[in-house]
Amino acid sequence: MIALTERTLSGWGGYQPLSCSVAEPSSRGQLRRILDSQVEHPHVLARGLGRSYGDSAVCRGGTVLLQGNADRILSFDRATGLVRCEAGVTLADLIQVCLPRGWFLPTTPGTKFVTVGGAIAADVHGKNHHVDGTFGRWIRRLTLLLADGSERVCGPDQDGDLFWATVGGMGLTGYIVEAEIQMRPCTTAYFRVDYRRHRNLDATLAAMEETDSDYRYSVGWIDCLARGRHLGRSVLMLGNDARAEDLSAQQADHPFTVAPKNRKSVPIYFPNMALNRLSVSLFNEVYFAAHPDRSSIVDFDTYFYPLDSIHHWNRIYGRRGFVQYQALFPPGTAEKGLRAVLETLGRFGLASFLAVIKRSGPANPAPLSYLYPGYTLALDIPNVGERMLEMVRQLDKILLHEGGRLYLAKDSLMSEDTFRAMYPRRDEFLAVKRRVDPGNRFVSEQARRVGLIVTS
Numbered sequence: 001m002i003a004l005t006e007r008t009l010s011g012w013g014g015y016q017p018l019s020c021s022v023a024e025p026s027s028r029g030q031l032r033r034i035l036d037s038q039v040e041h042p043h044v045l046a047r048g049l050g051r052s053y054g055d056s057a058v059c060r061g062g063t064v065l066l067q068g069n070a071d072r073i074l075s076f077d078r079a080t081g082l083v084r085c086e087a088g089v090t091l092a093d094l095i096q097v098c099l100p101r102g103w104f105l106p107t108t109p110g111t112k113f114v115t116v117g118g119a120i121a122a123d124v125h126g127k128n129h130h131v132d133g134t135f136g137r138w139i140r141r142l143t144l145l146l147a148d149g150s151e152r153v154c155g156p157d158q159d160g161d162l163f164w165a166t167v168g169g170m171g172l173t174g175y176i177v178e179a180e181i182q183m184r185p186c187t188t189a190y191f192r193v194d195y196r197r198h199r200n201l202d203a204t205l206a207a208m209e210e211t212d213s214d215y216r217y218s219v220g221w222i223d224c225l226a227r228g229r230h231l232g233r234s235v236l237m238l239g240n241d242a243r244a245e246d247l248s249a250q251q252a253d254h255p256f257t258v259a260p261k262n263r264k265s266v267p268i269y270f271p272n273m274a275l276n277r278l279s280v281s282l283f284n285e286v287y288f289a290a291h292p293d294r295s296s297i298v299d300f301d302t303y304f305y306p307l308d309s310i311h312h313w314n315r316i317y318g319r320r321g322f323v324q325y326q327a328l329f330p331p332g333t334a335e336k337g338l339r340a341v342l343e344t345l346g347r348f349g350l351a352s353f354l355a356v357i358k359r360s361g362p363a364n365p366a367p368l369s370y371l372y373p374g375y376t377l378a379l380d381i382p383n384v385g386e387r388m389l390e391m392v393r394q395l396d397k398i399l400l401h402e403g404g405r406l407y408l409a410k411d412s413l414m415s416e417d418t419f420r421a422m423y424p425r426r427d428e429f430l431a432v433k434r435r436v437d438p439g440n441r442f443v444s445e446q447a448r449r450v451g452l453i454v455t456s
């Protein structure tokens with residue numbers, strides 16, 4: 001019998017932690033035995049590194065399955081860049097093994113501390129969605145353990161419905177045990193980044209559109225407290241892979257080696273009042289001033305993972321935590337929708353010092369995958385109780401009105417009605433879930449809240 005422990009779990013935002021039973025299977029056999037014992041484990045859910053912000057890796061009354069023992073890279077073909085690994089392997093592990101051999105992640109979220117299982121389940125995206133799509137596009141094959149304990153292999157060309165429902169399916173179709181990932185060739189561990197300041201939202205959006213075909217990577221920081229003619233002022237960070245000849249002599253000696261960063265840590269939860277309008281506005285002034293237009297060669301860690309250098313940075317939001325709100329708008333309504341979101345933030349005075357804008361390209365076949373062509377704005381919103389909830393309700397209305405949608409990996413609060421309106425392919429997903437998990441063995445708090453469960 002596998003040992004269960006009670007743990008208080010939440011997502012990265014630390015919003016509303018819950019007590020859950022947790023197990024860490026040591027082998028696939030043990031995992032299968034858990035799935036076989038339906039009476040003891042009526043509900044199960046895989047959990048990666050808990051970097052989703054809300055309650056998608058939390059399951060009250062079920063067994064949350066950790067993957068600390070599923071962290072092996074099973075094979076890596078350095079000629080083709082194809083990696084086969086267990087789902088608990090992290091993106092940091094993949095970089096460590098593949099980068100020195102000239103292969104990088106085909107796409108990556110803003111932290112490398114996520115598992116392959118979590119990256120597939122959320123179908124994560126990076127700064128290069130407009131060019132390279134999501135993580136799911138680079139998965140050649142998956143091995144899943146289904147609710148009845150059976151093992152199933154699927155891929156884009158093998159049981160495609162199950163494959164695409166699992167990509168972006170937030171762990172609700174089965175337990176991913178293994179994946180094959182196509183890495184992308186690179187010639188250095190560095191990127192050529194152009195930093196460009198823009199004075200307002202119109203200029204920011206125009207610049208993103210104009211530069212789309214010139215840069216593989218595109219991301220911007222937005223000053224969400226700027227008002228009036230400066231509303232939406234930003235610093236865009238536009239990047240391409242650096243070539244060997246772009247590097248300094250010192251870098252060129254070891255083009256795939258980046259000195260490890262001195263990681264800082266936030267050792268305690270900050271008091272709830274530490275992040276207020278004044279402190280965020282000061283931060284924003286300093287950040288904007290510190291980023292004049294310039295071009296630099298920066299290593300992958302600096303460009304893709306600035307927050308990873310601060311361990312437990314989420315504690316600056318205090319014990320009440322925060323929610324993340326990632327809004328996607330189609331191109332036709334993006335300017336209007338983003339303006340309304342920024343104005344609403346300003347009215348409520350609930351400032352987010354991390355406000356990130358990205359451009360997205362075509363959607364993939366996965367029914368729950370988040371992105372379609374448009375612009376996304378991701379905001380961290382401190383949990384100040386009812387005022388935060390009221391603001392989120394108003395933001396939801398804006399999104400619904402402008403044809404926008406929220407990202408499941410970031411969501412903590414979306415209602416079932418809102419989810420149904422934002423994800424019109426929900427029934428296609430549920431048809432697959434009905435086929436492989438009619439009894440809702442795989443369930444999360446988020447699935448219960450947004451109605452991603454099979455009903456009879």
Ligand SMILES: Cc1cc2nc3c(=O)[nH]c(=O)nc-3n(C[C@H](O)[C@H](O)[C@H](O)COP(=O)(O)OP(=O)(O)OC[C@H]3O[C@@H](n4cnc5c(N)ncnc54)[C@H](O)[C@@H]3O)c2cc1C
Pocket residue numbers: 012045046047048049050051052053056057067087088108109110111113114115116117118119121122123124125126170171172174175176177307409410444
């Ligand atoms: C600082 C930061 C920056 C981020 N930036 C981005 C970004 O730029 N783009 C983006 O897309 N996301 C981003 N994210 C979100 C993050 O990439 C996703 O939430 C990702 O899913 C987290 O992976 P995880 O391993 O921590 O999974 P968890 O958060 O533990 O779980 C997420 C989901 O995956 C499921 N899951 C995990 N393992 C398995 C498995 N083996 N089988 C089946 N289901 C599984 C869980 O059940 C859950 O539903 C960011 C998060 C942080 C904290």
